[in-house]
Amino acid sequence: MKTLRIGSGAGYSGDRIEPAVELAEQGDLDYLVFECLAERTIALAQQARISDPDGGYDPLLSERMRRVLPFVGVQAGRRRLRVVTNMGAANPVSAAIEVRRIAAALGLDLKVVAVVGDDVLKVLQPDFLLDNGQSVGSLGERLISANAYLGVDGILEALRADADVVITGRVADPSLFLAPQMFEFGWAADDWQRLGRGTLVGHLLECAGQVSGGYFADPGFKDVDDLARLGFPLAEINADGEALITKVAGSGGRVSRATCTEQLIYEVHDPAAYLTPDVTADFSRVGFVEEGVDRVRAQGADGRARPEQLKVSVGYLEGWIGEGQMSYGGPGAVARAQLARDVVLKRLELIGVKLQDVRAELIGMDSLHGPRSGVEPWEVRLRVAARCEERSEAVRVGNEVETLYTNGPSGGGGASKSVRQVVAVASLLLPRNAVKPRIEA
Structure with a gap:
């Protein structure tokens, strides 16, 4: 055989x-x-x-x-x-x-x-509904694929x-x-x-x-x-x-x-x-x-x-994510990182950054499982990330983390910042006969 x-x-x-x-x-x-x-x-x-x-x-x-x-x-x-x-x-x-x-x-x-x-x-119609409840038409120019x-x-x-x-x-x-x-x-x-x-x-x-x-x-x-x-x-x-x-x-x-x-x-x-x-x-x-x-x-x-239907993956633009990170080490590392987190969140509020969502976490402490008790690590890294509609607003998030270098608390190092566009994905179903595969040799 x-x-x-x-x-x-x-x-x-x-x-x-x-x-x-x-x-x-x-x-x-x-x-x-x-x-x-x-x-x-x-x-x-x-x-x-x-x-x-x-x-x-x-x-x-x-x-x-x-x-x-x-x-x-x-x-x-x-x-x-x-x-x-x-x-x-x-x-x-x-x-x-x-x-x-x-x-x-x-x-x-x-x-x-x-x-x-x-x-x-080109087959999609404005009234088609995605699995997230949005219509194709509501995406407007944000629809990319x-x-x-x-x-x-x-x-x-x-x-x-x-x-x-x-x-x-x-x-x-x-x-x-x-x-x-x-x-x-x-x-x-x-x-x-x-x-x-x-x-x-x-x-x-x-x-x-x-x-x-x-x-x-x-x-x-x-x-x-x-x-x-x-x-x-x-x-x-x-x-x-x-x-x-x-x-x-x-x-x-x-x-x-x-x-x-x-x-x-x-x-x-x-x-x-x-x-x-x-x-x-x-x-x-x-x-x-x-x-x-x-x-x-x-x-x-x-x-x-x-x-009898085929799944369709629909890609569209969904704003920007701005992110900043800073490390703290040695005695009191966790307390200083927690203070730094509080400072950044307050600063974003004071300067009026327009956020849709924000996440501030201490990697190694609460980034995966939330607040926990136990032995404190000797080093910890602060990460603050926020989603914004405009790129200019997302840039300000990483900038605020970077300013911890000179504006305290003490002992911060290894700062990084980034901005990236969010490409979101949702799905819908199409009748099989609306899709025509072919080859090009």
């Missing part, structure tokens, strides 16, 4: 590159998938494309492709390796052009195909066109992994059980190092070896969608029943109805069996008919 090997080259936009190269070189893969597109990431990419029409794709695309393209395509004595990725972000076409340029510079003859159609900004979560359709079309590299924009994370399985095994679009199983594979692999022990690690409780050389996972899959999760031999990390179980429940609201564009997956009876060191069999997934 044919076995398909799919590896996960990234779990988010800024992920490490070395484990992906290790997979490409030593993983004996058919497919290497880079999942790099969070909801806020694509809104930021759309914002970047506004200032640069040729930009808007993942900033690490070029470096990642330079490192892995030498292993892509048909090579003697190796499986044919293909790459599937959503690093196209807000501009898959420009991303594909960049990958072709890199391939040519490396002397490689590769077919690179872009999948488009997820950008549905609207991207539908595509499924496997565009990727399948690209693979049928014999693409070596498939570059997408917003595609549901598991779909990046499901499409190669459907293509290689010839699964029908309504073979719900196999699609459910294939979606489980995608869900386990989509966060890369999380399932191979990265986010799992907790010293003294859940120890993981050689975390600095964490290996990213791969799946060995058969034609029925049964999969074994593993990693490159000798790489750091761990693949176990426990790591897979933690990843299984990641971002799953209802295990019996995990909604994707391709299938309503049922993970409620999933189980894991350890078949050896770093070899875990995943079984029990099922599926039902896919939803």
